[in-house]
Amino acid sequence: MTGPNVPGQPAPRSSTSTREGREGPGGPRRVRPSWHPAGLRSPARLRQLGVLVLLGLLAAVVTGPTGNSDHPLRAAWDSIADPRIVLFLVIAVVLWLIVALGGQLRTLAVRWTTPVREPVGAAYGRRGGPIALNLALLAVAIIAPMLFSTAAQQWMVDGVGIYALLALGLNVVVGYAGLLDLGYIAFFAIGAYTTAYFTSQTAMPWHAPFTLNPFFVFPIALLLAALAGVVLGAPTLRLRGDYLAIVTLGFGEIIHLLANNADGVTNGARGAFGVPHLSIHLLGIDYTWGIDPLPYYYLLLAIIVIVMIAFGRLERSRIGRSWAAIREDEIAAEATGVATLRLKLLAFAIGASVSGFAGVLFASKQFFNPQSFSLQASFFIVAVVIFGGMGSRLGVVVGAVVLQGLTFYLRDLVAPADRYIYFGAVIVTMMIFRPQGLVPSRRRRREIELSEAGVGAADALGAAPTGARP
Amino acid sequence: MGFFDQFWQLTIDGLMVGSLYAVIALGYTLVYGVLQLINFAHSEVFMLGSFGGLFAARALLPDGGVPGGFQSVYLVAVGLAVGALCGALAAFTLERVAYRPLRRRSAPRLAYLISAIGASLFAVNLAGKEFGRQNVDLPDLFHNDTVFTLFGADVSTQSLVIFAVAIAMLVGLDRLVAGTRLGQGIRAVAQDADTAVLMGVNVERIIIVTFVVGGLLAGAGGFLYAMTFNASYSMGFVPGVKAFTAAVLGGIGNVRGAMLGGLLLGLVESYGGYLFQASYKDVIAFLVLVAILMIRPSGLLGERLGRAA
Incomplete structure (x- = not known):
């Protein structure tokens, strides 16, 4: 490349x-x-x-x-x-x-x-980063929740874990492909409702004629969410990238509207109740993830680590390098044979499928209602990715930990709805002062700074707006 | 009752709401024309203008009863003016805080969208905190009687006021863009900003003025909206997406397109809401957006003010 x-x-x-x-x-x-x-x-x-x-x-x-x-x-x-x-x-x-x-x-x-001005190749950084640091972080992630109260452990699952996974998925769309998805939570909802449909006869009025173990729903939800992403992305991505933002915004709102109003299908605003917990019954192993948050936490942690490793490899693969090429100069990428539309769609679908996957995990904690799929949740995930650093896997996880940690810390001081005032302020402040995020990806940081200096671009949305001063 | 019995009533309602969409859509289209950028926080400009006008009119409203005659005219005029001013102030602040620092650094396009989302999130929830999270009603400012009937459909004072004010603003804006020196500047920047600079156009000023004009319209439109429905901290989102749909429908960047798109969308939604189910009105607007993007992404009248990308 x-x-x-x-x-x-x-x-x-x-x-x-x-x-x-x-x-x-x-x-x-x-x-x-x-x-x-x-x-x-x-x-x-x-x-x-x-x-x-x-x-x-x-x-x-x-x-x-x-x-x-x-x-x-x-x-x-x-x-x-x-x-x-x-x-x-x-x-x-x-x-x-x-x-x-x-x-x-x-x-x-x-x-x-300071602008990052290293040669292109070096901007990818060493493979996987310093191993000792990663292992130390992993050890902290394993040990820390044992020291917390149950409420905090619950929060580590519902707040930090799920959102870190969601942010990793959105990071593919925003960080790797340079697109903006504002209805990201809709795919999460698709995953959650798919789980309720397939695993329980009682959770929703509308259910499958058979029941499945939640583990079997993972691939189904993954595919359905990816399919929804393709259906939504295909007509939109042919056009300007910024149309994608508003179409996904509308889509997210419509999924929320349907989930909330279709009483006969989704049980409306009351939500789905009684989705079975995840359980394994295989080769003599019988294990059920119950109401205790810790087992869920370690499951999530394992999934997050796997996803981080997988996306790290994806980023360095031919596909990942094509995404970088699209971000940095779409026309040149297309001229050198990168299938830009297909790759953007792929990123969008991968992001959506991670969201659907997370939805299954979320639903299998027995209860959910449409409030979890509000537009603000989508915006929150955007805030996590931006705050942590788009394109940086460690960054978005750190973003989820910091922002959700703050939410947990402030839970008695700030009304839940008012938190979004701060998240909004965080997003604007980051965009003004530190667009590369808290733990920037070196490549992304280099792109943003070079594009600000008039070399190449840093997203897949076309040229910078009028009035820009290189 | 069948659809055709209701046809004219639906048409009148659709045109009324559509003219509001058109007024808001102009803000999107103007900014898009000049900056080639979707101003995601425009719906919050609309919301803040709406609150401004509502509170001003309510503060001046005498106790008890519905005012009439000259007093009604006065109250509506004050509401419109204060709403427009609040909208303009909000749009100016937005440009200043969320856009200008990025323009100074010539940030990538993604940064503007994200910054606008952040500003929108901030404004919505701050308004929710300051003004409460319930719907706020504006008391009647005039007797909302039926003025005349058109093909058997009632035309109320309210529809007439909204339609008249909206059309006046649309015509005024059209004249501003087409006929004044300022409009010439806006069109010049929209066509080619670099060349406009060489011709002595102050691009920075044009950008600010564009935001302010869009804010004036959205603020006044917000007051009209609050007069018809009500105001709330989250009121901006749905009309915002619809107005954007209207702008794309008419051809984004195209002033007359936004007007046409707004009126058309109002009609489609009014008919569709009757034929299907009122609660799915919002879905109709979204389907229109996706359909127009698939079939004719440049809109009905084409992207004239700005460059077709």
């Missing part, structure tokens, strides 16, 4: 923290020497202060009391008139001083945002 031409020298990493190193291929970037106190009164600095103060006020409103429509502005006013505002303003000013005066911090920040 040939990457885009990289003008400029591939500089060694150690020298990139100097100012010369910050000059991207598109010309020098702004670096304002600013650790002189006199600089504090410059208009740019004062503007920064204004922005930070506004953000402080916004933060006060976001964390302030809940209002109602009878007094629409009262809640906001109460949050601003509250003594807490002093704290937010102090934080804003301190942040401003740090930004304005922190020469050391700047160096650190520069190192964090």
Whole structure:
């Protein structure tokens, strides 16, 4: 595979923290020497202060009391008139001083945002990354839940585990193929309802004439979800990639609508109840995953590890390299014989099938209702992928752990619906300051930075919008 | 009663809702024309404008009874104006916070979509927190009588007001884009931004103005919507997707296409909702979207304002 031409020298990493190193291929970037106190009164600095103060006020409103429509502005006013505002303003000013005066911090920040300018091949990184680190993380993942309370263990399954799996699947669509799927949870719902249909005579009014062990439903759900993905993706992907986003958005909402309203088929808003637990009855082994969360956790962990290894190999395969080619330069990829439409569709279908697979696991925990398949759940998975780092398998899992961990930690402090205010803010903030995510994939980071410097692209959605300044 | 007995009533209802879709669709189409970008957070601009207009009209509403005459006109006008202003402010802030920093870095397209989703999520849930998560009704601002009957179908004051205001805005926008210097700038940027810069067009300004104009329309449309139905924090999503469908139906980037698409979608939905089941109205709009993408992705009137990609 040939990457885009990289003008400029591939500089060694150690020298990139100097100012010369910050000059991207598109010309020098702004670096304002600013650790002189006199600089504090410059208009740019004062503007920064204004922005930070506004953000402080916004933060006060976001964390302030809940209002109602009878007094629409009262809640906001109460949050601003509250003594807490002093704290937010102090934080804003301190942040401003740090930004304005922190020469050391700047160096650190520069190192964090240094463009990756290694040769194309090196950007894939070593195969599998450092093994010791991976094993240590795995050990932590195995041991940690044993130390938690049952509620936290339950959360490790329902919140972190399932969402990490979902995020790994969405990562194929967003991270590898560079497309956006906003109805991702719909495939999850397909998996869950398929399980209820095949494994229980009582969970839903509509059921199969026979019952299957949930393990046999995995391949069925996988295929059905992939099929739904192909049916949805085929007409849409021929067009602009960004249409896919809105079509999947509509699809997700419709699946939710159907699940919620079709009482005679899906049991409507009450949800399906009594889906059997996963169980093995084979060669003398009789084991059932019961209500105890730990066995489910280890099953999920095993699946996640397998999926991570599989997708790692997929990423380095011919298919994965074709996806990279499509992201970086779709026209060139097509010209060199990459079947762009088929590969995009493949990524979309693989993502969908992982979601369907996760749906089976989710359903076999006995009970689910359509609330779990809301649009916001889809957005949450997008937030996980973006926060963790698109294209980075470890990143999206870390994203799920951090974001869901935060949710768990804040469960008594923030109303469930209000959490999405923070997730929304996280998404925007990441896009502005760290689009490559918390644990970036080196390849993706390199793409984003090069495309921002005017070389190649970083997604499969066509040219950058108007008004972009290379 | 058969479909044909209801035909004219359905037509009138469809045109009324369709004109609202058209007003919102213009916001999508204008931004798409200029930036080649789907503004996913446009539905939240609509929602915020709607709340703004609703609260302003309610604050000025005298106690007890439905006002009449001049006072009704005044209240509707204030609601429209405040709604439009709130919409414009929301759109301006959105552009400033979620789009401009990315444009400065010339981020990849995916980043804009994701950033818009984040902004939308933030705005929806913040509104839910501040204004409560129930539906908020706007009290009647005028006596909603039947003004006249058309082929046996009742035409209410409300339909007339909405239709008249929406059409006035559509015509106004069409004139703005077709006939003014600003419109010339918008069309220039839509056709070829690089060349427009060379011709002395301030692209940055055009982009801001485009967002603001889209926000004005969506905000006023939001007030009209709240007048017909009600307002809620999550009200933006469904009309947003439908307005986008309308924009694609008419040919995205094409101002007159968005108007035609909006009215057509309103009609299709009104007839379809009667023939099938009202709760599946939203499904109809979605099917229209998928069908148009399969059969004629450039829309009925073609993608004229922007480049056909």
